[in-house]
Amino acid sequence: MTAQLAIEARTLRKTYVSTRGVFRRERVERVAVNGVDLKVEPGELFGLLGPNGAGKTTMVKIFTTLLLPSSGTAAVLGLDVVRDQWRLRRRIGFVFGGDRGLYWRLSGLDNLRYFADLYRIPPEVSRRRIPELLERLGLAGRERDRVELYSRGMKQRLHLARGLLNDPEVLFLDEPTIGLDPVGARDLRVIVRGLADAGKTIFLTTHYMFEADAICDRIAVIKGGEIVAEGTPDSIKTVVQDQGVVEFEVVDMPAERIAGLRGLPGVRSVAVADKELAQLVTVHCARPAEVMTQLGVMLDGLKLDRLTSREPTLEDAYVQLIGESS
Amino acid sequence: MSSLVRAARSAFLLSVRLRVVSPWSYLNWFVFPLLFAAVGLFVLSGPGSTSAHLVYGVLGGGLIGYWSVAYLDAGNGIQDERWNGTLEQIFATPTPLWVILLGKVFAGLLFGLLAFIPTAVLAYVGFHAVLPALDPWRFVISLWLLTLSFFCIALALAPLFAMWRTAFTMLNGFELGVYILCGFMFPVAVLAGWAQGVAGVLAPTWAVRALYASTLATGPHDYVLWWAMTFGLSVAYLVAAYFLYALVERKARLSGQLALA
Numbered sequence: 001m002t003a004q005l006a007i008e009a010r011t012l013r014k015t016y017v018s019t020r021g022v023f024r025r026e027r028v029e030r031v032a033v034n035g036v037d038l039k040v041e042p043g044e045l046f047g048l049l050g051p052n053g054a055g056k057t058t059m060v061k062i063f064t065t066l067l068l069p070s071s072g073t074a075a076v077l078g079l080d081v082v083r084d085q086w087r088l089r090r091r092i093g094f095v096f097g098g099d100r101g102l103y104w105r106l107s108g109l110d111n112l113r114y115f116a117d118l119y120r121i122p123p124e125v126s127r128r129r130i131p132e133l134l135e136r137l138g139l140a141g142r143e144r145d146r147v148e149l150y151s152r153g154m155k156q157r158l159h160l161a162r163g164l165l166n167d168p169e170v171l172f173l174d175e176p177t178i179g180l181d182p183v184g185a186r187d188l189r190v191i192v193r194g195l196a197d198a199g200k201t202i203f204l205t206t207h208y209m210f211e212a213d214a215i216c217d218r219i220a221v222i223k224g225g226e227i228v229a230e231g232t233p234d235s236i237k238t239v240v241q242d243q244g245v246v247e248f249e250v251v252d253m254p255a256e257r258i259a260g261l262r263g264l265p266g267v268r269s270v271a272v273a274d275k276e277l278a279q280l281v282t283v284h285c286a287r288p289a290e291v292m293t294q295l296g297v298m299l300d301g302l303k304l305d306r307l308t309s310r311e312p313t314l315e316d317a318y319v320q321l322i323g324e325s326s
Numbered sequence: 327m328s329s330l331v332r333a334a335r336s337a338f339l340l341s342v343r344l345r346v347v348s349p350w351s352y353l354n355w356f357v358f359p360l361l362f363a364a365v366g367l368f369v370l371s372g373p374g375s376t377s378a379h380l381v382y383g384v385l386g387g388g389l390i391g392y393w394s395v396a397y398l399d400a401g402n403g404i405q406d407e408r409w410n411g412t413l414e415q416i417f418a419t420p421t422p423l424w425v426i427l428l429g430k431v432f433a434g435l436l437f438g439l440l441a442f443i444p445t446a447v448l449a450y451v452g453f454h455a456v457l458p459a460l461d462p463w464r465f466v467i468s469l470w471l472l473t474l475s476f477f478c479i480a481l482a483l484a485p486l487f488a489m490w491r492t493a494f495t496m497l498n499g500f501e502l503g504v505y506i507l508c509g510f511m512f513p514v515a516v517l518a519g520w521a522q523g524v525a526g527v528l529a530p531t532w533a534v535r536a537l538y539a540s541t542l543a544t545g546p547h548d549y550v551l552w553w554a555m556t557f558g559l560s561v562a563y564l565v566a567a568y569f570l571y572a573l574v575e576r577k578a579r580l581s582g583q584l585a586l587a
Binding site for chain 1: 416
């Protein structure tokens with residue numbers, strides 16, 4: 001007998017129906033999630049990566065019973081998200097990124113007490129658990145301040161405290177570090193990794209590659225509502241394992257030379273980003289050493305600031321996956 | 327105490343706290359009723375007015391304030407939750423939405439009743455107006471039934487506001503319509519025939535009629551009919567609410583309308 005999965009989706013599909021036009025209304029159907037199959041083991045920290053509008057939040061909302069799937073099935077802890085919503089809600093927690101979702105005019109403590117009652121947690125348990133969570137998330141001492149006086153990082157930690165009130169077996173985090181400063185985001189990642197190490201199953205959505213690379217056990221990349229890759233961060237990187245990345249900064253590189261660069265043998269893609277007075281050119285290629293040799297000719301007469309070759313990262317793999325599937 | 331009762335109590339207390347800390351809520355239960363009462367009392371205390379006219383000024387402002395707060399709690403309260411991003415949060419808890427809204431509606435009724443205090447003070451101090459032939463027991467029973475009708479309407483409307491992002495746009499229209507149709511500041515008898523027909527299916531109409539009758543010695547006093555109509559229509563709203571919650575629960579999960587966008 002196999003152990004029960006923490007999260008499972010089978011050919012999951014979700015479409016939204018809306019209308020467009022003013023005088024002549026037209027019915028529009030938009031596919032947000034398109035036939036997704038997914039399995040998350042208990043205790044895993046699973047990351048779902050994808051660009052905006054890829055279907056990440058829709059997936060989280062389906063798993064947390066906020067949305068009904070149009071077809072297919074989804075189960076969390078063996079409970080069907082459509083039929084077993086009331087039993088399931090007691091056993092899961094969720095946190096959406098951003099400032100919203102709290103009562104700003106009330107204190108952090110008021111917010112937590114309210115949600116503890118809505119989660120139907122016995123008072124003797126919530127009286128013990130709320131101070132524990134405040135302490136653990138670094139909010140102790142500020143719990144009686146109004147939420148509007150909290151920094152964005154504190155608000156996000158309060159969100160996390162709310163999501164942990166019912167001591168959930170599975171925690172869904174939808175872009176929890178969005179908008180946080182680097183230190184706040186790093187602190188939150190440490191907390192999230194700690195929760196996973198303590199045995200909680202965590203389903204995290206993000207579009208920060210380094211975040212997924214740093215803390216996730218396994219990840220899936222979603223594009224246009226479909227999973228385009230799934231595995232450990234290292235296995236995802238194998239998508240670009242035969243490649244290298246050459247980066248250089250150059251001043252005023254003409255368009256025809258960039259086009260020439262794209263035509264070099266072994267070059268997969270060339271990305272050009274403006275960086276103050278220079279351009280940062282990133283070349284994904286099969287044989288970096290050869291490309292670097294050829295660059296000497298290509299860049300002749302131009303002011304070259306920096307030239308490096310590096311190993312591909314998860315972000316490179318992600319960019320390739322997203323690019324390939326579009 | 328059962329966990330559901332505790333959840334409803336918590337929703338009630340949260341709603342009370344939010345009203346206490348929000349300057350805007352004082353407009354609804356204090357300033358606006360006072361303005362309505364002042365205008366009503368000025369108009370109704372003119373030459374040729376009788377004590378019966380003044381009763382409409384005394385109670386009218388309070389009734390308008392009471393209805394506004396109770397009704398706004400169902401509409402604006404839900405819309406505020408949506409804007410705050412908390413509507414999805416409360417919807418996804420193990421507490422059914424109707425239990426949470428029950429607590430919120432009770433808080434609205436409590437603050438709505440407060441609207442009678444400034445209007446009564448204004449009437450007594452500013453216009454020396456009193457309720458001349460007050461029948462306390464019938465007044466209290468009528469006010470209780472009026473409260474029941476407001477409660478049932480608010481509870482039935484709340485899921486609609488949760489369901490449709492744009493439902494709050496009809497808020498003002500319906501709020502004013504009930505002032506007029508239910509005879510808050512003048513008798514329903516002065517309305518056109520069709521309007522009286524519409525007023526007849528609104529439970530507050532009958533409770534308000536009983537409420538005014540309990541302060542006046544003259545006129546018909548058919549309390550049993552008025553109270554029965556209020557109670558019967560309120561129960562009908564409750565039955566409608568029961569089905570609406572089931573419908574909204576499903577529709578909201580299908581369409582994702584609980585989020586702001």
